Amino acid sequence: MTTPPHSTRTTNLEGAARAAVAGGVPLALLIGLGLPQYAAFAVFAGFTAIFGATEPYRQRAVTTGVAGVMQVVCMAAGIGVALLGAPLWLQAVGLVVVIVGAVATLTALRTIPAQPIFPVFAFVVSALVPVRPADLPLVATIILGSVVWAWLVAMSGAVIRRVLHPHAPHRFRPLADRKRRSLAVLRTPAFRETVALNVVGALVAGGVAEALPGLGHPYWAVIAVVSTLPALRQRHTVSRAVQRVVGTVGGTVIAVGILLLEPSAWWIVVIAVVGQFGAEVFVARNYAVCLLFLTPLALAVSWLSVPEAPALLALDRISQTLLGAVVSLALLVVGRRVERRRGRALGATSSIRTV
Known part of the structure; x- marks a missing residue:
């Protein structure tokens, strides 16, 4: 009897379902308890489940656990900055520490996603969410509970496979080989150069965004940089930056149209779940x-935590994303020229096409 071929669609849907459940359940619980102002913490904790999605489960347990701790530390650092009044210099110092730590952790783990977008996102937004000292026990419970839930969701496939895989093996995606990990990569010039590109790009983009009159949310320029620059082991092209801008503009138009309808908190939960599911389905196909x-998803959760005029959110989102994309492209092009002069690859820039 011929075994039916494995469906690549199953791979996407399996990981997408886990990501949606990991973030959606804590978010729905917060809405049900009347605590929408803490929605961002549940969503950032839920991102834990997306790390190491193709790894064998024993290795995935470590990857997801480390990623969860990383998300907790980044949110805690952001909350600490917020409690100290969020001075700009402290945000900058915290951002540098988070980038260095996140790039080192993700590079050593060799995980996917490899870029520090989610830890940086967790830090910069947590630094802006108004939290009082009296709220800390509740916030800590939300964050830790959501991370543990995301870890359990990420590992749930092990149980499902044990029960169902013998009966329908073709329905399950083949897991990747176990990755060989070593801290030696953190001592290489390529690693240091990758960190430097991310730090310089984030500080430049954040500084310019902060100085521009009439615009807010400078952290979106930072997010655009760290999500556009390639990780150490990744191939990368200019097209990713273009896709970042095109996708952001289109997504912003959709988000503004939804937010102008003033959806209830429960509709935000639906948007977050659908957004996370769809993002995971298409992230490997078309950015x-x-x-x-x-x-x-990002704008709806931001609006839920800190309500703002949708039109202003749209202007900031598009403008800051364009700024971040320009900064990252400039860094990559300059890095490529440095490569040609010295005759060897520079960190993460060696795969960029400059034409």
Whole structure:
């Protein structure tokens, strides 16, 4: 009897379902308890489940656990900055520490996603959410509970496979080989150069965004940089930056159209779940389409935590994303020229096409 071929669609849907459940359940619980102002913490904790999605489960347990701790530390650092009044210099110092730590952790783990977008996102937004000292026990419970839930969701496939895989093996995606990990990579010039590109790009983009009159949310320029620059082991092209801008503009238009309807908190939960599911389905296929789902999720959760005029959110989102993309492209092009002069690859820039 011929075994039916494995469906690549199953791979996407399996990981997407886990990501949606990991973030959606804590978010729904917060809405049910009347605590929408803490929605961002539940969503950032839920991102834990997306790390190491293709790894064997024993290795995934470590990857997801480390990623969860990383998300907790980044949110805690952001909350600490917020409690100290969020001075700009402290945000900058915290951002540098988070980038260095996140790039080192993700590079050593060799995980996917490899870029520090989620830890940086967790830090910069947590630094802006108004939290009082009296709220800390509740916030800590939300964050830790959501991370533990995300870890359990990420590992749930092990149980499902044990029960169902013998009966329908073709329905399950083949897991990747176990990755060989070593801290030696953290001592290489390529690693240091990758860290430097991210730090310089984030500080430049954040500084310019902060100085521009009439615009807010400078952290979106930082997010655009760290999500556009390639990780150490990744191939990368200019097209990713273009896709970032196109997807963000399209996703922002969708988000503004939704927010102008003044949806209830429960509709935000639906948007977040659909957004996370769709983003995971398309992230490996087309980054622009992925952002058509991810951008409404980010803006809706941001609006739920700190309500703002949708039109202003749209202007800031598009402008700051364009700024971040320009900064990252400039860094990559300059890095490519440095490579040609010295005759060897520079960190993460060696795969960029400059034409």
